[in-house]
Amino acid sequence: MTEEVAVALAVTGNTAATLVHLAEQLTGALAATGDALEAGLIDLAKARVIVDTTDGLPCEVVGGVEAAALAKASDQTTGQLRRRIRRIVQRVAPDAVEERKRQAVRSRRLEVFDTPVGTADLALCDLPAEDAHAIYNKISAAARGLKADGDTRALHCIRADLATRLLHGHELPDAIRALLAAQPHQRSFHLAFVRRRCRGSGGWGPWYL
Numbered sequence: 770m771t772e773e774v775a776v777a778l779a780v781t782g783n784t785a786a787t788l789v790h791l792a793e794q795l796t797g798a799l800a801a802t803g804d805a806l807e808a809g810l811i812d813l814a815k816a817r818v819i820v821d822t823t824d825g826l827p828c829e830v831v832g833g834v835e836a837a838a839l840a841k842a843s844d845q846t847t848g849q850l851r852r853r854i855r856r857i858v859q860r861v862a863p864d865a866v867e868e869r870k871r872q873a874v875r876s877r878r879l880e881v882f883d884t885p886v887g888t889a890d891l892a893l894c895d896l897p898a899e900d901a902h903a904i905y906n907k908i909s910a911a912a913r914g915l916k917a918d919g920d921t922r923a924l925h926c927i928r929a930d931l932a933t934r935l936l937h938g939h940e941l942p943d944a945i946r947a948l949l950a951a952q953p954h955q956r957s958f959h960l961a962f963v964r965r966r967c968r969g970s971g972g973w974g975p976w977y978l
Contacts, residue, residue, distance in 0.1 A: 794820045798831055801839060811842050818847050822854040825869045830862045891936075909933055909943060915948065 788810035794805030799820060806816045807943060819838050820826070823831050837853050845853065877895045893901065897959055912927035920927060934944035 789819065794824075797934055798828070798905070799823065799835055801832075801835055805839055805842070811839070814847050815842050815845075815850055818851050819854065822851060822858065826858065826862055826865050828867070830858075833861065834858055908935070915945065920949075924972060 771782060771785045771789050775782050775896045778785065778788075780788075795816060802816050802819045806813065806843065806860070819835060819842070822838075826834065834857055837857050838850065841853065842850050842974065853861075854943055856921070872895055873895045877893075880892050880894055881903060882890045896904075908922075908928050911931055912924055915927050916922075916924055920932070930948055931941075931944055934947055939947065954964050
C-alpha cells in the first residue's frame with residue numbers, strides 16, 4: 770500500500786507511510802475525528818494533531834481522549850489543541866506516556882535535510898528532553914556571552930556557529946576563540962574577551978555552564 774501511494778502521489782516512502790497511517794487512523798480507531806474532518810468541523814492540521822498525540826496509547830483510552838479533544842478542537846489553534854490533549858493523556862494514561870517516550874528515545878538519531886535554497890538542516894531527533902535542553906542551554910549561554918561582549922551577529926546565528934564548531938571537534942573555548950577570530954571587526958577585542966573570561970571564572974566555567 771505504501772509503495773503504491775508513493776508512486777501515485779510522487780512522494781517519498783516516508784511521506785507515503787505517514788499518509789497511509791493517517792488514513793488508517795481516521796477510518797479506524799479515530800473515525801470520529803475523520804467524520805469531524807469530513808464535516809468541516811476541524812481541518813487536516815488538527816486531525817493530524819489528534820492522530821499524532823494519541824498514537825501508541827492503549828485502545829481503552831483513545832476514544833475518551835478523542836472525544837475530549839473534539840469537544841473544543843474547532844475553537845482552538847493546533848498548538849492549543851496539542852497542549853490540551855497532552856494534559857489529558859498525562860492524566861488518564863501516565864504509564865503509556867512514559868513508555869511512548871522510552872520508545873521514541875530508542876529511535877534517537879541524527880538526520881540531515883537538504884533545503885530548497887542549497888543549505889542543509891542538521892537535527893538531533895528524539896533525544897531525552899533533559900539532554901536536549903542541557904545542550905541548547907549550554908550553547909545559548911556561551912552565545913549570550915559573546916553577544917554581550919559585542920558580537921554583532923544575531924543570537925541564533927552565534928548558536929549555530931558554535932554548534933558547528935563543536936560538532937567539528939573543537940573544545941568550547943577553542944570554538945569561541947575561532948568564532949571571534951573569524952569576525953574581522955571583532956579581532957580588536959577577542960583576546961581581551963578570552964582572557965577576561967578565564968580570569969573571571971578560573972577557567973571556562975560558570976559563564977557558559
